[in-house]
Structure formats: C-alpha cells, structure tokens
Amino acid sequence: MSIVEHAIKGWQSIPFSKVAIDDAFWRPRLAVLKNVTMKVCLSHCEETGRIANFAVAGGLLEGKFEGIYYNDSDVYKVLEGAAYSLMTDRDPVLEAEIDRIIDLIAAAQEADGYLCTYYTLEAPESKWTDMEKHEMYNGGHLIEAAVAYYEATGKRKLLEVACRLADHYDSVFGPDKRHWAEGHEEIELALVKLYRATDEERYWKLALWLLEERGHGHGVGKIWDTPDWGPAYCQDDVPVRDIKEVKGHAVRAMYLYTAMADVVHASGDTAYIDALHRVWAHTVERNMYVTGGIGPSVHNEGFTHDYDLPNESAYCETCAAIAMVFWNHRMNLLFGDGKYADIVEREMYNGALSGISLSGDKFFYVNPLASKGEHHRVDWFGTSCCPTNLARFLPSIGQYAYAATDDGVAVNQYMNSETVLEVGCGSNVKLKQTTAYPWDGRIELTVVPDRTDKFTIKLRLPGWCRGYKISAQGEQVSGLEGRPENGYLVLNRHWVPGDSIVLELDMPVEVVRSRPEVEANLGRFALQRGPVVYCIEQTDNPGLSFDGFALSAHEPLLVEHRADLLGGVTILHGKEADGDGRPCVFIPYYAWDNREAGFMQVWVREGEDRHLYKY
Amino acid sequence: MSIVEHAIKGWQSIPFSKVAIDDAFWRPRLAVLKNVTMKVCLSHCEETGRIANFAVAGGLLEGKFEGIYYNDSDVYKVLEGAAYSLMTDRDPVLEAEIDRIIDLIAAAQEADGYLCTYYTLEAPESKWTDMEKHEMYNGGHLIEAAVAYYEATGKRKLLEVACRLADHYDSVFGPDKRHWAEGHEEIELALVKLYRATDEERYWKLALWLLEERGHGHGVGKIWDTPDWGPAYCQDDVPVRDIKEVKGHAVRAMYLYTAMADVVHASGDTAYIDALHRVWAHTVERNMYVTGGIGPSVHNEGFTHDYDLPNESAYCETCAAIAMVFWNHRMNLLFGDGKYADIVEREMYNGALSGISLSGDKFFYVNPLASKGEHHRVDWFGTSCCPTNLARFLPSIGQYAYAATDDGVAVNQYMNSETVLEVGCGSNVKLKQTTAYPWDGRIELTVVPDRTDKFTIKLRLPGWCRGYKISAQGEQVSGLEGRPENGYLVLNRHWVPGDSIVLELDMPVEVVRSRPEVEANLGRFALQRGPVVYCIEQTDNPGLSFDGFALSAHEPLLVEHRADLLGGVTILHGKEADGDGRPCVFIPYYAWDNREAGFMQVWVREGEDRHLYKY
Structure with missing residues (x-):
C-alpha cells in the first residue's frame, strides 16, 4: 500500500x-472492574493524598501537596472510569462519592481557570516554566473525565471546570501568544473530546496549534537538555507532519498520534495523513511485540532501535498498550481499515489485559514476555498511571465493538452484545451478536432494522484469520461479496427484521514466528489461537525450567476449554520435542501470574521435529 | 528419531x-468405479487383445500375441479390482464375466505352471533370459488377483493357477538353483499375499530370497547395460538391506519397499528395518511432492536427485502414488506410527485420486503440479498400468480405515463407515464413524463392544493438524491421555456399548511452503485444507494467466462448500495480491481437468502483502 493514501472515511464511534455487553469473557471482567478495581483505585487515591491535594489547594483542608506533580491525573482517570461505569450501571453511592471529589476539584481551580494542585501548592510562581511538569497532561485528563461524567450523568459542574481550564490555556497560549510543547501529550486528544462535547471549534483548533508547536525548538525543561533523551523523548524533535519513525516515550508517542488522528477526523485536513501512515507502519511492523506490547526499554519507557524486542527485559508499559488501542481505534474510524481494529483486538486480549489480575486489584506496570519468576502484579504504584488507565479503559471496552459508516455499520470486535444505531438512510437498526469469542470463531449476528431497508454491514475479518465461511439471510455468501475489502466483509443488502448473518472464522492454533531481525526470537516460536497469545507458566509445568525445554512447531496441540481455570480459559496441551517428551501446558498470556509464582515464556525454543516432510 | 528403531508393532490389516463405507466422498466414487471404470477397463482389455492373448496362448483361439509383454498384468489388475467390487456388492453378470476370463487364463498356463502369454506365444525359447521382461511382474499381479478373487467368491480356480505358478518359480529359482533379480518388483509382495491366503511359508521365503538376490550383480537384460539407467533403475545396485536412498523407477522402488515391509511383518526378522527407515525418510523428506506424487522424471519414470521437484514437468505416475499407499500402509502396520497413515491419506485425497476423472472413464498416467493447458486425462494408454491400478486401488479403499492392534483398534482414515472387529481380549466391537471428512474435521465414533470390556482405541491425529479437541464417554479428554503418541491419541478404557468419542480436528486453510532447496517453489506457496491440496484452474479464473498472477500468503480465504460442483467440493476464494486484486478460486487438486481445458497450478507465486506485521 502506498503510504500516500488520502482517503478519509471518517466513520463515527458508537459510544x-x-x-x-452480555459476554462470558467481558461481563465478569466489567463486574470486577466496578466492584473491585474502581474501589481500590479510589481508596488508593484517597490514602496517598491524591484526593486531599485538591481539598488543600482549594483551601478546604490544611496541609501540603503530597506525592508527584502528575498525581492529579490519576484521580481524573478514576473519575473517568467511574463515569463509564455509571453510564451503563447507575450507582447512587458511587455517584455521590464522585460528586464529592468533583467539588474538591472545582474548589482547587484558581480564579483564572488554572488547575494543577502541584503548582498551586508547591510552586505557584513557577507555572508554565517547565514543559515536562505535566501541567497540561493533568488538564487533559481532567477534560476527559469531565466529558465522560457529563455524558454519564448530565451534570455540568466538572465540564464547566474543564471548559474554564481549556479557555485559560487558550488565553495564555496560541498564535501571537506564548509557545508551548507539552512534555507528555494528552491535552491534544482531550481538547478534541471537549470540542465534540461542546461543539466549540476553538478546542480542536487549540489542539491543532499545540500539535504544530512541536519540533520547532520551543521545548523547555530538564528533559530537553538531557543528552540521552533530548527532544525525541517527548516527540519534540521534528514537526509532527514530518514524523517518519516512532521514537521516545511510548505512551507519549501514542497519545500524540491519537491526537493527530483526532484532529484529522475533526478538521478534515489531510496534512498529517502521510505521517500517520508512516509512523503506524514503523511502529507495528518493526517495534511491536506479538502481545501488542510496545516500548522495550525501561530507560526511557519507550523505543530504542528497530527490531529491539527483548523478552525478559521487555518494558511494554500497560498504558502504552492501552494507548495503542486509543490510536488504532481512531485510525480505524479515520481510514475504515480493519487492520487498525486488529491491533485494538490484539491489545484487548493480550498486552493491555495482562495489566490487571483476575481479582481486579493487582496490576502490572511492566509486561515482559518472559520472566524467571520474580515479576508480579502489585497493589499500586508511586506512579500509578497504569491501574487508573485500566480503570477507564475496561469499562468502555464496548465502544470498540461497532462503528457507524457512511452507509451502515462496521462490526469491529466480536463479543456477545447488542446495539442500536441509525444507519445511513435514517432507519434505526438493532444488531445482536452471539458468540463464544475469543474461544470460538463462530459469530451470529441478528439484524433488526425498524423497517426493511438497504444498508451495508461490514464485518471485520481478523488479520489472524486465514479461512472463513459466511452466510447471510440463510444462504452461503460467495464470490465478490464474500471477499474482504480493507479487512472487512461488506454486505450491502436489503435487510429485513430478523435477518441473520453467520460468520465462521477458522480458529486454529497458529505457530507465530518472528522476523529474523528480532534476535531475541531466533530459533523460537510463539503460539496464538484466534486473538489470544499464549504463554507457558511454571505452575502448570512443574517439570520444566526457564528456557530449559524445547517444542516442535509441528507437534499437534490439544485444545481444552477449562471453565474452572483462570476465570474460564482455553488452554493448549503440548509436549517437549526433546528429552522425555514431557507434557506441557500453555495458558493465555493475559492470565499469567494469577497463581503460584514461577517462570513464564511466550517465545519458546524450537526443538527437533519428530517427523517433518517437506515438498 | 533414530533410524535404528527395531520395535515391530505388527498390527493387522482390517480387510x-x-x-x-457410507461416505459422501467415497461412496459415489466407488459406485462410479464399479459402474463405469470397471466396465471401461474390461472393455479396453478386450479391444486391445489383452484378454484374447490368454485364449490364443491356451489354444482356444487362433491368432498371435498382441501388444506389449507386460499386458497380462492389466487383465490381472482389473480382475483384482473386480474381486474387490464383488466382495462388497455381489453381481452375477460381472462374476460370470470374470469366470470366463479366468478360464482363459487357466488355459494359458503351461504344463509346468509357467504363465506369461508374451513368451508362450512370441518367444518360448527365450523364457528367463531377460529380467526386464516382466515375467514375474505379470505373475505377481496374477497372484494378487487370485487371492482377491478367492477371498471374494471362495472360488479356487484362479488361486490354484497362482499356486502352480508360484511353485514353478520355486522350482526354477532359489538357493542352489537359478539366480533372479526381477526388473520390475511386484512378485515379492504378491508372494507374501499368497502366503497369507494359503499359510504356505515357502511363499514368503521365496519372496525373501528374491529380495536377497538384488544388488549382487545377478541382473541380466538390456536395462542393466544402459549407462544412463543401470542396475539402480530397478533397485539392483545394492543389497536391499544396504539401501540408503530412493533411486530409479518410482513404482518399482515402492513395490520393493512394500515387499520388504511385508517380509518383515511375515517373518519378524528385523534385518531390513534400518533400510526401510532410511529410505522412507529419504523418499518423503526430499523426494515427494506436496500432492504425495513421487518420481519427477519422464526419462526413467522415477527419481533424479534430492529436491528435484519441478512442477510443470513433474512425472508423478499415478501408479507410483498408489504404490506409496501400499508401502505406507505396510509401514503403518509394521511400526504402528501414524506418520505412515498420513502419507496414505495424502495419496488418497491428492496424488492417487487425481489419476481418475470424476466420470470414472478418463485417466492420468502423469500428474504434474502445473500445466499450461495441454495436459488431459485420456481413455486408455498403450501401457495402461495406471487405469488398472486405480481399478484395484479404489474399491479397496476401506482397508486403510482401521487396523487391529495388539490391544484394540487403530482408526487410521476418517470416513463415514462401520466395521466389526475382534479386540485383544476376544470381544467383538462394532465401530461406527460419522464425519463429513475431508471437508470437516469433526469425527464422531460410536463404540459398541458386545460386552463392556477394556481395550485401546487409537485415533490418528493427522500430521497436518495443529490443534484438536477430543471428548470420550461424554467428557473432555485432557492431560496425558489427550496427547498423541506416535501420531495417535490413545484411549485405553473400559468401553460400554454405545460409548462415543468425538474428535474435532482444526481444519483451517494452511499455507504450505517448500524447503528452500526446492528451486521450483522459491517465492511460491501452496494451499492445503485438511488433507486436501488445492490448485487454481483457469476455468474458474478466466481473468488470470499461467503464472501471471500472485497471491498474498496472509490474505484470508473464503471457504465455501459447493455440493453442485465437481461432485461436491469445498472451494477457496482468494484474491490477487497485486494488480487489480482480482478474485481467484482454488479447487481441490484431485478434481482438476474435469471441465474446460486451461492452465492449472498448485504452487502459486507469492505477492506483496496488503499489510503484515511481525514481532
């Protein structure tokens, strides 16, 4: 594909x-999220002074600033997650608690709209002097929380705080005003959200201005002067439209690209499109793990050089995987290509989901692809962006399932669910999905338009799928209609209430091999089944030791669904290629470290085949 | 695996x-075989003088020998096939016709037991002077026909002819008698069959002696003196126990190895085992096409050098594919390893089956893997070994489905069928298989022992299968019992009448790549789904030209079952990787050249991927 591809599809997200969602895989996770994760996050925010900082800054409480300058953002992210929970599941107790916190936040806002408790309490004279200090990053998360809470409850208080803050930014920064290249991107995508909630175009225009500020030497702060890192660390090395390669801090980079896609979607301006295509290919084809993890290095929490994908020392921050979802979801909406939704799926079932324990109260910041047994999820972190990112990512998972196209609907993610949306010509259509995904590749879709109507239903054909069958309206689909376009099967038909579509995706166990450039994986393979990447964990394999075994890529694997294990997982039984041929068990990568500690590996050594014929 | 593996399992064939067989795939083929193929083969044998030669030799008809010196064998092979047909489906008209021919054969036998109409009629003074003249080859086929007809009808006349002939051989050749290294092997495996039918040990001992004669310079005839070919052409270059590599004429080599396996099975002598393992690996790993075809060269109807597997000029004689079935079936029985039954399957659905048209009356001698459009099945050949080999191979296809092990049964091939056999401890057990194989990987087995009993049911896990599920007696099988041993899932249980086993083989479309040593396939891939290898044929793809297109190995394929096409086939819809992305259709290789003439290719050029990410 040419990287110069200017066609903007501009699909709309279905909130x-x-x-x-009525899905055996996601439903229990959403319940744990609401009942456990949300509570522990709120409670940790309380215990660590993150909430009190607002009360102190607002003069409602005696005290001083506690923690790190970006701690406000964690409270906002929990609020955003709480809003999502309330949207599908009203809860007066939780809502009252959020309202209480919102009052504290409102109190902490200064008269001119400024809001950042660290500066208000610790260094009011130093505002806007160090672009690495996350002032606008905090503000961005406030805006995202405010939009979510407004949409969930209709309450405007936090939204007004957010608008005052954004207007404050607008009054200080912009053409003929001060320069600003925020060290940690986030504000840009948040401003586009605020524009969508308020219809005020100045917000996306401010986002565009902030994007355009980058790469012109405006960056000021310690980071810019650190030789090892420099401006590339925070994507301030080149103007964004000239970006060729993914660089620097992984989460920052992903938030930047997310905002770039958002601004193209909002403005219709194609100036960033080439850069987006270039950097997407560079990220996904050379700098992404099979789990969807990105950013191999602990040093800069980010990228190093192409194909540097070590397994045991893989950093792969949970936030970066979630940020890949944000970016790829936007790319999917913008360009209408299933390859972006493929990445969303890869993160959903692997790199992002591994960040949280099945119990919902323990978290990975770092997601390696191999461990000798010392790496474990913990309750909370000093820098606790990952738990709070999970708290807002998981409850909104349903938004990735469908999108509104210009002439119908795209089904992007497969989960037992129902939605109602308006299709091109004004009909409402109810779609009902029935599936045992990700463990089974059969998906049944019932289509109920309020009147018989012609529109297009697109079904994503996942990138991992090599063979499939599809029937619609009771008959096999064949020929051109059955062939994918840009990763979708496209059914443009007259739909009658009650019509069904059955998509059967072959879901075999796949042996995944790495490009030879990835040294860490030479002589190794990984296993994937459907969207789920597998790993081998010591507790299921007491006879094996870290890297002390090898498997044959041609040995068949017994596929067993175990409803009683790890919240319900399909596991794979294999056996060693060499030695005594001891049995070994693979579990989904996302589910590791939920039982006894021990080694874990995704990429396993390839041993001799028992027999192998070739042609 | 060490090539020194002496464990003989000695499973028994289930006739x-x-x-x-009540199978949607095989049942219609067996009907066509009986109603069409058998009739056209008999009629061609009649028209070409093959049957008259016996009458003339027996003095029942005036005339002279017609055709080629090995033509007797075609009549015998048709008789063998007819016997198989009669065994499952008595037919007085057919039986009367066979009896008539048997009378002619018996008349043609000379007083001392000698039987070969060419020599009797053309050169009686030259008997046993040229080992290339197929005297014993003809005799071997007579023996196979005689044993089959005896087992089908209980009639002994042809069997007695066969015994007299074998006894004649035994009187002329053997220790302290004349040497003989028959140019075209066949007699050796036939003598073991005769031993099994008569219990006369001298027959397998004569087979052993004939095997031992080879490689000691006893060969006499034009072939031995032809520099290009020499003794290797007919496997007379080294003693058989020293064989390291497959060489020479493909059918001859396969018949030799078949006999070696037979003799080991009959005698329990392990002397040939290492040679069998060596030559099997050398054949299958370096000299076999993806279709199971062997013998690339028209020059010697056989092997050339390792990895010489050209597609368009592939010879791949139908008889050689059938002979691979014979050999691998014996290897499976001898060693109890599923990898041999894998090859049987590969030939059944590809290299052997392609030899016959769907109509049952047109045949390939040569089975290339690519054609520009000039290669077509024909009615008959001057050397018509292939049609007559199909005539005896297909009606006996059921024998490959099951085998009796020392403590139960092995299920080797999957087809809708029923069998009754005795298991180790004396019970009779009925097995009923229900499946839509080879189009679907679900196989249900109902087990009905005449009393509850403990025995072992082995289910072959095909080599192409990477993932599978299995349940037995209503529960998922897991752990060690669910892991294959030597290519089989082994269920050693107490079985109650009515117990069921459900085996679900993942049957995705597989991209098959060649070893890099195979030059013809560099930059190409083939498609296989389950045991069926696919090809692309012009009639489905009018927009494409021979080798003028490329496909992506990562483009998904629509799998469509078409009951109305080519006798019922599952076809694959893909699209070009480059150019206009034109749609293309793949059909099973065995089904090509049954419609309008045009190009055909198994190995297609690999084009650019639309998108491809790697880790």
Whole structure:
C-alpha cells in the first residue's frame, strides 16, 4: 500500500453506552472492574493524598501537596472510569462519592481557570516554566473525565471546570501568544473530546496549534537538555507532519498520534495523513511485540532501535498498550481499515489485559514476555498511571465493538452484545451478536432494522484469520461479496427484521514466528489461537525450567476449554520435542501470574521435529 | 528419531470387506468405479487383445500375441479390482464375466505352471533370459488377483493357477538353483499375499530370497547395460538391506519397499528395518511432492536427485502414488506410527485420486503440479498400468480405515463407515464413524463392544493438524491421555456399548511452503485444507494467466462448500495480491481437468502483502 493514501472515511464511534455487553469473557471482567478495581483505585487515591491535594489547594483542608506533580491525573482517570461505569450501571453511592471529589476539584481551580494542585501548592510562581511538569497532561485528563461524567450523568459542574481550564490555556497560549510543547501529550486528544462535547471549534483548533508547536525548538525543561533523551523523548524533535519513525516515550508517542488522528477526523485536513501512515507502519511492523506490547526499554519507557524486542527485559508499559488501542481505534474510524481494529483486538486480549489480575486489584506496570519468576502484579504504584488507565479503559471496552459508516455499520470486535444505531438512510437498526469469542470463531449476528431497508454491514475479518465461511439471510455468501475489502466483509443488502448473518472464522492454533531481525526470537516460536497469545507458566509445568525445554512447531496441540481455570480459559496441551517428551501446558498470556509464582515464556525454543516432510 | 528403531508393532490389516463405507466422498466414487471404470477397463482389455492373448496362448483361439509383454498384468489388475467390487456388492453378470476370463487364463498356463502369454506365444525359447521382461511382474499381479478373487467368491480356480505358478518359480529359482533379480518388483509382495491366503511359508521365503538376490550383480537384460539407467533403475545396485536412498523407477522402488515391509511383518526378522527407515525418510523428506506424487522424471519414470521437484514437468505416475499407499500402509502396520497413515491419506485425497476423472472413464498416467493447458486425462494408454491400478486401488479403499492392534483398534482414515472387529481380549466391537471428512474435521465414533470390556482405541491425529479437541464417554479428554503418541491419541478404557468419542480436528486453510532447496517453489506457496491440496484452474479464473498472477500468503480465504460442483467440493476464494486484486478460486487438486481445458497450478507465486506485521 502506498503510504500516500488520502482517503478519509471518517466513520463515527458508537459510544460504549449504546452497547449492551452480555459476554462470558467481558461481563465478569466489567463486574470486577466496578466492584473491585474502581474501589481500590479510589481508596488508593484517597490514602496517598491524591484526593486531599485538591481539598488543600482549594483551601478546604490544611496541609501540603503530597506525592508527584502528575498525581492529579490519576484521580481524573478514576473519575473517568467511574463515569463509564455509571453510564451503563447507575450507582447512587458511587455517584455521590464522585460528586464529592468533583467539588474538591472545582474548589482547587484558581480564579483564572488554572488547575494543577502541584503548582498551586508547591510552586505557584513557577507555572508554565517547565514543559515536562505535566501541567497540561493533568488538564487533559481532567477534560476527559469531565466529558465522560457529563455524558454519564448530565451534570455540568466538572465540564464547566474543564471548559474554564481549556479557555485559560487558550488565553495564555496560541498564535501571537506564548509557545508551548507539552512534555507528555494528552491535552491534544482531550481538547478534541471537549470540542465534540461542546461543539466549540476553538478546542480542536487549540489542539491543532499545540500539535504544530512541536519540533520547532520551543521545548523547555530538564528533559530537553538531557543528552540521552533530548527532544525525541517527548516527540519534540521534528514537526509532527514530518514524523517518519516512532521514537521516545511510548505512551507519549501514542497519545500524540491519537491526537493527530483526532484532529484529522475533526478538521478534515489531510496534512498529517502521510505521517500517520508512516509512523503506524514503523511502529507495528518493526517495534511491536506479538502481545501488542510496545516500548522495550525501561530507560526511557519507550523505543530504542528497530527490531529491539527483548523478552525478559521487555518494558511494554500497560498504558502504552492501552494507548495503542486509543490510536488504532481512531485510525480505524479515520481510514475504515480493519487492520487498525486488529491491533485494538490484539491489545484487548493480550498486552493491555495482562495489566490487571483476575481479582481486579493487582496490576502490572511492566509486561515482559518472559520472566524467571520474580515479576508480579502489585497493589499500586508511586506512579500509578497504569491501574487508573485500566480503570477507564475496561469499562468502555464496548465502544470498540461497532462503528457507524457512511452507509451502515462496521462490526469491529466480536463479543456477545447488542446495539442500536441509525444507519445511513435514517432507519434505526438493532444488531445482536452471539458468540463464544475469543474461544470460538463462530459469530451470529441478528439484524433488526425498524423497517426493511438497504444498508451495508461490514464485518471485520481478523488479520489472524486465514479461512472463513459466511452466510447471510440463510444462504452461503460467495464470490465478490464474500471477499474482504480493507479487512472487512461488506454486505450491502436489503435487510429485513430478523435477518441473520453467520460468520465462521477458522480458529486454529497458529505457530507465530518472528522476523529474523528480532534476535531475541531466533530459533523460537510463539503460539496464538484466534486473538489470544499464549504463554507457558511454571505452575502448570512443574517439570520444566526457564528456557530449559524445547517444542516442535509441528507437534499437534490439544485444545481444552477449562471453565474452572483462570476465570474460564482455553488452554493448549503440548509436549517437549526433546528429552522425555514431557507434557506441557500453555495458558493465555493475559492470565499469567494469577497463581503460584514461577517462570513464564511466550517465545519458546524450537526443538527437533519428530517427523517433518517437506515438498 | 533414530533410524535404528527395531520395535515391530505388527498390527493387522482390517480387510476392506469388513468395512462398510457410507461416505459422501467415497461412496459415489466407488459406485462410479464399479459402474463405469470397471466396465471401461474390461472393455479396453478386450479391444486391445489383452484378454484374447490368454485364449490364443491356451489354444482356444487362433491368432498371435498382441501388444506389449507386460499386458497380462492389466487383465490381472482389473480382475483384482473386480474381486474387490464383488466382495462388497455381489453381481452375477460381472462374476460370470470374470469366470470366463479366468478360464482363459487357466488355459494359458503351461504344463509346468509357467504363465506369461508374451513368451508362450512370441518367444518360448527365450523364457528367463531377460529380467526386464516382466515375467514375474505379470505373475505377481496374477497372484494378487487370485487371492482377491478367492477371498471374494471362495472360488479356487484362479488361486490354484497362482499356486502352480508360484511353485514353478520355486522350482526354477532359489538357493542352489537359478539366480533372479526381477526388473520390475511386484512378485515379492504378491508372494507374501499368497502366503497369507494359503499359510504356505515357502511363499514368503521365496519372496525373501528374491529380495536377497538384488544388488549382487545377478541382473541380466538390456536395462542393466544402459549407462544412463543401470542396475539402480530397478533397485539392483545394492543389497536391499544396504539401501540408503530412493533411486530409479518410482513404482518399482515402492513395490520393493512394500515387499520388504511385508517380509518383515511375515517373518519378524528385523534385518531390513534400518533400510526401510532410511529410505522412507529419504523418499518423503526430499523426494515427494506436496500432492504425495513421487518420481519427477519422464526419462526413467522415477527419481533424479534430492529436491528435484519441478512442477510443470513433474512425472508423478499415478501408479507410483498408489504404490506409496501400499508401502505406507505396510509401514503403518509394521511400526504402528501414524506418520505412515498420513502419507496414505495424502495419496488418497491428492496424488492417487487425481489419476481418475470424476466420470470414472478418463485417466492420468502423469500428474504434474502445473500445466499450461495441454495436459488431459485420456481413455486408455498403450501401457495402461495406471487405469488398472486405480481399478484395484479404489474399491479397496476401506482397508486403510482401521487396523487391529495388539490391544484394540487403530482408526487410521476418517470416513463415514462401520466395521466389526475382534479386540485383544476376544470381544467383538462394532465401530461406527460419522464425519463429513475431508471437508470437516469433526469425527464422531460410536463404540459398541458386545460386552463392556477394556481395550485401546487409537485415533490418528493427522500430521497436518495443529490443534484438536477430543471428548470420550461424554467428557473432555485432557492431560496425558489427550496427547498423541506416535501420531495417535490413545484411549485405553473400559468401553460400554454405545460409548462415543468425538474428535474435532482444526481444519483451517494452511499455507504450505517448500524447503528452500526446492528451486521450483522459491517465492511460491501452496494451499492445503485438511488433507486436501488445492490448485487454481483457469476455468474458474478466466481473468488470470499461467503464472501471471500472485497471491498474498496472509490474505484470508473464503471457504465455501459447493455440493453442485465437481461432485461436491469445498472451494477457496482468494484474491490477487497485486494488480487489480482480482478474485481467484482454488479447487481441490484431485478434481482438476474435469471441465474446460486451461492452465492449472498448485504452487502459486507469492505477492506483496496488503499489510503484515511481525514481532
């Protein structure tokens, strides 16, 4: 594909609040999220002074600033997650608690709209002097929380705080005003959200201005002067439209690209499109793990050089995987290509989901692809961006399932769910999905338009799928209609209420091999089945030791669904290629470290084949 | 695996007459075989003088020998096939016709037991002077026909002819008698069959002696003196126990190895085992096409050098593919390893089956893997070994489905069928298989022992299968019992009448790549789904030209079952990787050249991927 591809599709997101999830995989996770994760996050925010900082800054409480300058953002992210929970599941107790916190936040806002408790309490004279200090990053998360809470409850208080803050930014920064290249991107995508909630175009225009500020030497702060890192660390090395390669801090880079896609979607301006295509290919084809993890290095929490994908020392921050979802979801909406939704799926079932324990109260910041047994999820972190990112990512998972196209609907993610949306010509259509995904590749879709109407239903054909069958309206689909376009099967038909579509995706166990440039994986393979990447964990394999075994890539694997294990997982039984041929068991990568500690590996050594014929 | 593996399992074949096939794939083929193929073969044998030669030799008809010196064998092979047909489906008209021919054969036998109409009529003074003249080859086929007809009808006349002939051989050749290294092997495996039918040990001992004669310079005839070919052409270059590599004429080599396996099975002598393992690996790993075809060269109808597997000029004689079935079936019985039954399957659905048209009356001698459009099945050949080999191979297909092990049964091939056999401890057990194989990987087995009993059911896990599920007696099988041993899942249980086993083989479309040593396939891939290898044929793809297109190995394929096409086939819809992305259709290789003439290719050029990410 040429990287110069200017066609903007401009699909619209279907908010998760319009998607009722009744899915054996996701439903229990959403319940744990609301009942456990949300509570522990709020409680940790309380215990660590993150909430009190607002009360102190607002003069409602005696005290001083506690923690790190970006701690406000964690509270905002929990609020955003709480809003998502409330949207599908009203809860007066939780809502009252959020309202209480919102009052504290409002109190902490200064008269001119400024809001950042660290500066208000610790260094009011130093505002806007160090672009690495996350002032606008905090503000961005406030805006995202405010939009979510407004959409969930209709309450405007936090939204007004957010607008005052954004207007404050607008009054200080912009053409003929001060320069600013925020060290940690986030504000840009948040401003586009605020524009969508308020219809005020100045917000996306401010986002565009902030994007355009980058790469012109405006960056000021310690980071810019650190030789090892420099401006590339925070994507301030080149103007964004000239970006060729993914660089620097992984989460920052992903938030930047997310905002670039958002601004193209909002403005219709194609100036960033080439850069987006270039950097997407560079990220995904050379700098992404099979789990969807990105950013191999602990040093800069980010990228190093192409194909540097070590397994045991893989950093792969949970936030970076979630940020890949944000970016790829936007790319999917913008370009209408299933390859972006493929990445969303890869993160959903692997790199992002591994960040949280099945119990919902323990978290990975770092997601390696191999461990000798010392790496474990913990309750909370000093820098606790990952738990709070999970708290807002998971409850909104439904938004990735569907999108509104210009002439119908795209089904992007497969989960037992129902949605109602308006299709091109004004009909409402109810879609009901029935599936045992990700463990089974059969998906049944019931189509109920309020009147018989012609529109297009697109079904994503996942990138991992090599063979499939599809029937619609009771008959096999064949020929051109059955062939994918840009990763979708496209059914443009007259739909009658009650019509069904059955998509059967072959879901075999796949042996995944790495490019030879990835040294860490030479002589190794990984296993994937459907969207789920597998790993081998010591507790299931007491006879094996870290890297002390090898498997044959041609040995068949017994596929067993175990409802009683790890919240319900399909596991794979294999056996060693060499030695005594001892049995070995693979579990989904996302589910590791939920039982006894021990080694874990995704990429396993390839041993001799028992027999192998070739042609 | 060490090539020194001396464990003989000695499984017993379950004759096809004990296997009732009620299978959507095989049943119609067996009907065509009986109603069309058998009739056209008999009629061609009549028209070409092959049958008259016996009458003339027996003095029942005036005339002279017609055709080629090995033409007797075609009549015998048709008789063998007819016997198989009669075994499952008595037919007085056919039986009367066979009896008539048997009378002619018996008349043609000379007083001392000698039987070969060419020599009797053309050169009686030259008997046993040229080992290339197929005297014993003809005799071997007579013996196979005689044993089959005796087992089908209980009639002894042809069997007695066969015994007299074998006894004649035994009187002329052997220790302290004349040497003989028959140019075209066949007699050796036939003598073991005769031993099994008569219990006369001298027959397998004569087979052993004939095997031992080879490689000691006893060969006499034009072939031995032809520099290009020499003794290797007919496997007379080294003593058989020293064989390291497959060489020479493909059918001859396969018949030799078949006999070696037979003799080991009959005698329990392990002397040939290492040679069998060596030559099997050398054949299958370096000299076999993906279709199971062997013998690339028209020059010697056989092997050339390792990895010489050209596609368009592939010879791949139909008889050689059938002979691979014979050999691998014996290897499976001898060593109890599923990898041999894998090859049987590969030939059944590809290299052997392609030899016959769907109409049953047109045949390939040569089975290339690519054609520009000039290669077509024809009615008959001057050397018509292939049609007559199909005539005896297909009606006995059921014999490959099951085998009796020392403590139960092995299920080797999957087809809708029923069998009754005795298991280790004396019970009779009925097995009923229900499946839509080879189009679907679900196989249900109902087990009905005449009393509850403990025995072992082995289910072959095909080599192409990477993932599978299995349940037995209503529960998922897991752990060690669910892991294959030597290519089989082994269920050693107490079985109650009515127990069921459900084996679900993942059957995705597989991209098959060649070893890099195979120059013809560099930059190409083939498609296989389950045991079926696919090809692309012009009639489905009018926009494409021979080798003028490329496909992506990562483009998904629509799998469509078409009951109305080519006798019922599952086809694959893909699209070009480059150019206009034109759609293309793949059909099973065995089904090509049954419609309008045009190009055909198994190995297609690999084009650019639309998108491809790696880790």
